Amino acid sequence: MAIKKVCVIGSGTMGSGIAQVSAQAGYETTMVDVKQEFLDRGMSTIKKSLGKFVEKEKIKQEEMNKALARLHTSIDMENAAKDADYVIEAVFERAEVKLPIFVQLEEICPTETILASNTSGIPVSLLASATKRPNKVIGTHFMNPVPLMKGVEIVKSLLTSEETLKVSLDFVNSLGKETVVVKDSPGFVTNRIVTLVFNEAAKLLEENLASIEDIDKIEKLSHNWPMGPFELADMVGIDVVVDLLEGIYQQTGWERYKPAPLLKRMVEIGYTGRKVGKGFYQLFG
Ligand SMILES: NC(=O)c1ccc[n+]([C@@H]2O[C@H](COP(=O)([O-])OP(=O)(O)OC[C@H]3O[C@@H](n4cnc5c(N)ncnc54)[C@H](O)[C@@H]3O)[C@@H](O)[C@H]2O)c1
Numbered sequence: 120m121a122i123k124k125v126c127v128i129g130s131g132t133m134g135s136g137i138a139q140v141s142a143q144a145g146y147e148t149t150m151v152d153v154k155q156e157f158l159d160r161g162m163s164t165i166k167k168s169l170g171k172f173v174e175k176e177k178i179k180q181e182e183m184n185k186a187l188a189r190l191h192t193s194i195d196m197e198n199a200a201k202d203a204d205y206v207i208e209a210v211f212e213r214a215e216v217k218l219p220i221f222v223q224l225e226e227i228c229p230t231e232t233i234l235a236s237n238t239s240g241i242p243v244s245l246l247a248s249a250t251k252r253p254n255k256v257i258g259t260h261f262m263n264p265v266p267l268m269k270g271v272e273i274v275k276s277l278l279t280s281e282e283t284l285k286v287s288l289d290f291v292n293s294l295g296k297e298t299v300v301v302k303d304s305p306g307f308v309t310n311r312i313v314t315l316v317f318n319e320a321a322k323l324l325e326e327n328l329a330s331i332e333d334i335d336k337i338e339k340l341s342h343n344w345p346m347g348p349f350e351l352a353d354m355v356g357i358d359v360v361v362d363l364l365e366g367i368y369q370q371t372g373w374e375r376y377k378p379a380p381l382l383k384r385m386v387e388i389g390y391t392g393r394k395v396g397k398g399f400y401q402l403f404g
Contacts, residue, residue, distance in 0.1 A: 120231065120286050123147060126203035128196065128220055130161030132356065132394060133237050134209035136265025139165045140294045142189040143182070143266075149191040149199040158192040165190065168266050196220075200227045205290060207259060209237040212362040214245060221249035221256070233283055235259040239359070240306040240366045243276040254280040257287050260307060261296070263355055271296045276303040305370040310363050313351075314376065317360045320348035321379035324403065331403045353398035357382060358391040 127138040130152040138150040152158045169183040193199040234256045247256035258274025271291050335347020361378045368376040392398035
């Protein structure tokens with residue numbers, strides 16, 4: 120199956136990054152969101168990112184222009200997805216937001232269209248259950264920031280077909296990414312591990328064991344991490360971290376995934392990280 124048209128639902132941190140790499144790789148790509156202002160924000164992130172690549176001479180100005188010419192935006196999902204060969208959903212990490220989208224995509228898209236989700240931990244089989252094509256539903260878990268991070272976790276549910284897996288691996292590899300195939304289980308592999316790091320770091324801060332600068336510093340120096348847990352949480356989005364922990368906790372009942380109270384307080388006061396200009400470093404730095 121040849122992929123020509125890609126539709127990305129959601130133009131936030133991840134959706135804009137996925138749309139960017141898709142357009143850069145030569146696919147006609149449409150990014151969908153609920154409001155034009157969100158799409159404008161997504162496009163401005165993409166232009167900034169491509170501009171940096173040009174500045175650092177990683178790509179030529181002409182490549183940037185071509186990528187931008189392949190990128191389209193729409194607040195009309197029906198129009199944008201009706202002739203897409205591959206759809207990637209990247210909206211909020213909440214089943215109640217994602218499920219209606221899969222119900223609609225089932226109605227809108229041709230029967231051969233593959234429906235992928237960038238979910239970080241919601242079961243792919245649950246999303247597939249909203250469609251009549253569970254064999255064509257798969258997880259493509261890109262990492263943040265998408266244009267820079269090489270790895271993509273490919274999540275195969277019990278019903279994802281080998282053909283869908285093959286097409287998805289070829290597509291994601293064509294974006295210059297490397298893939299690892301994992302089973303459909305809460306948090307997959309990456310988030311089973313990294314969410315515990317965020318949770319434990321927040322507990323250390325609550326216990327006043329060390330400052331956030333020192334916690335980040337010692338982890339970077341000791342384990343060769345490029346970023347400390349708080350720097351990374353601010354980049355990922357603290358609301359995203361809480362949603363991830365809640366999701367794994369609700370699905371498994373494992374106490375260690377119960378979000379640290381401090382993480383929840385941060386979300387309640389609107390300190391959700393870099394995307395809103397205020398996170399751990401603005402409050403505790
Ligand atoms: N942020 C990360 O580091 C990261 C990493 C890997 C995976 N993910 C996953 O990627 C997905 C998106 O996360 P994000 O960080 O980009 O979120 P985000 O909050 O930055 O963006 C979500 C976007 O989806 C849009 N949206 C919501 N409902 C919609 C609808 N019905 N139709 C169209 N658009 C809609 C919102 O307006 C928003 O622009 C989540 O499932 C998340 O778990 C996030």
